[in-house]
Amino acid sequence: MIYLDNNATTRVAPEVRDAMLPYLADLYGNPSSAHTFGREMRRAVERAREQVAELLGATDSSEIVFTSCGSESDNWAIRGALERRPDKRHIVTTRVEHEAVRNLCEKLEREGCEVTWLDVDEEGLLNLEDVRAALRPDTSVVSVMLANNETGVLFPVEEIGRIVREHSRAVFHVDGVQAVGKIPIDLKNTEVDLFSLSGHKFHAPKGVGALYVRDGVDLAPFIIGGGQERGRRAGTEAMPYIVALGAASELAHNFDAHGTIRHLRDRLEDTILDTVPNARLNGTRERERRLPNTANISFEYVEGEAILAQLDDAGISVSTGSACNAESRVSSAVLRAMNVPYTAAQGSIRFSLGRYNTEADIEHTLSVLPPIVARLAEMSPHK
Numbered sequence: 001m002i003y004l005d006n007n008a009t010t011r012v013a014p015e016v017r018d019a020m021l022p023y024l025a026d027l028y029g030n031p032s033s034a035h036t037f038g039r040e041m042r043r044a045v046e047r048a049r050e051q052v053a054e055l056l057g058a059t060d061s062s063e064i065v066f067t068s069c070g071s072e073s074d075n076w077a078i079r080g081a082l083e084r085r086p087d088k089r090h091i092v093t094t095r096v097e098h099e100a101v102r103n104l105c106e107k108l109e110r111e112g113c114e115v116t117w118l119d120v121d122e123e124g125l126l127n128l129e130d131v132r133a134a135l136r137p138d139t140s141v142v143s144v145m146l147a148n149n150e151t152g153v154l155f156p157v158e159e160i161g162r163i164v165r166e167h168s169r170a171v172f173h174v175d176g177v178q179a180v181g182k183i184p185i186d187l188k189n190t191e192v193d194l195f196s197l198s199g200h201k202f203h204a205p206k207g208v209g210a211l212y213v214r215d216g217v218d219l220a221p222f223i224i225g226g227g228q229e230r231g232r233r234a235g236t237e238a239m240p241y242i243v244a245l246g247a248a249s250e251l252a253h254n255f256d257a258h259g260t261i262r263h264l265r266d267r268l269e270d271t272i273l274d275t276v277p278n279a280r281l282n283g284t285r286e287r288e289r290r291l292p293n294t295a296n297i298s299f300e301y302v303e304g305e306a307i308l309a310q311l312d313d314a315g316i317s318v319s320t321g322s323a324c325n326a327e328s329r330v331s332s333a334v335l336r337a338m339n340v341p342y343t344a345a346q347g348s349i350r351f352s353l354g355r356y357n358t359e360a361d362i363e364h365t366l367s368v369l370p371p372i373v374a375r376l377a378e379m380s381p382h383k
């Protein structure tokens, strides 16, 4: 099997699995307990917090709060900021956010908030002048993703943060779920107030995430209960998962083969665009403005689902846009926002590489894909 769907989720790294297993067996104490069992757990939680802080370039590990997933982190960031600023009901976000932000903002809009939805251009890029123009005295939150899950397009969050800070008093939230583990992050020298991540996107198991809350940022708790996470997120700590997130963060921090992934992605992308008729790239051609692992390519007049199914039969896993959209059969909101024509959007395939991919995986995919697309194009009623 060749797995080219690392933006949907990643394999749990063996190092991460080994680190968490003791916490599913003998190490079962509650970190809030005062006895030896509990104290050992507390040490493990704090070590994991330091590992995540190190990966993000946080100033202090106390800025990291564990959550259950990226969606929780996103929801908490936006709702928590709004709750503390009841007189400010304006939100700024983009049309290409993940559903965890987009659907929440649509709901908040229905509940009486006002949302400014920033457009992107045909390459998936934001106009920073639009960001500045959207800011108002009553803007409570600006929420922008760092890396787009479908196209890999990167938003310049450092610059956006400076604009937000200079022209408003809004809280600046960044959905970093797709970026962590794929590009270096260094939050301490930015204006980012809140930053979401999710473990399963970088080789931890599903069911754990974190929210970075810059020291001094006023954020209401999302889950109310006991005093865990210094009263910011109640619930007995999910020990095996928190330890796993720490181990995955350390693994990501020490990973030095991003260049190899980039090289494999470039080879895949260049060859497809050069050799497959009617193939077009979705997202900017300026590769330094995209994640190094992602290539989103449309095969015009061909159904993406059909390509996906035939690649799957050949043992190759890819995605048609966002995994959450796999059942809904409407063309992706991200590609619509980029004005990708329907005939191309329907034929879009996202290839997302990871640390376990090899040159052989890419060469095999390049031998299997073109005949599949050619056969489907031959059968297409549109051609």
Ligand code: PLP
Pocket: 007, 008, 069, 070, 071, 072, 074, 098, 100, 145, 147, 148, 149, 175, 176, 177, 178, 198, 199, 209
């Ligand atoms: N944000 C982005 C950009 C994502 O890609 C995803 C998942 O695909 C999420 C948020 C949600 O993360 P989770 O699956 O951990 O809830």
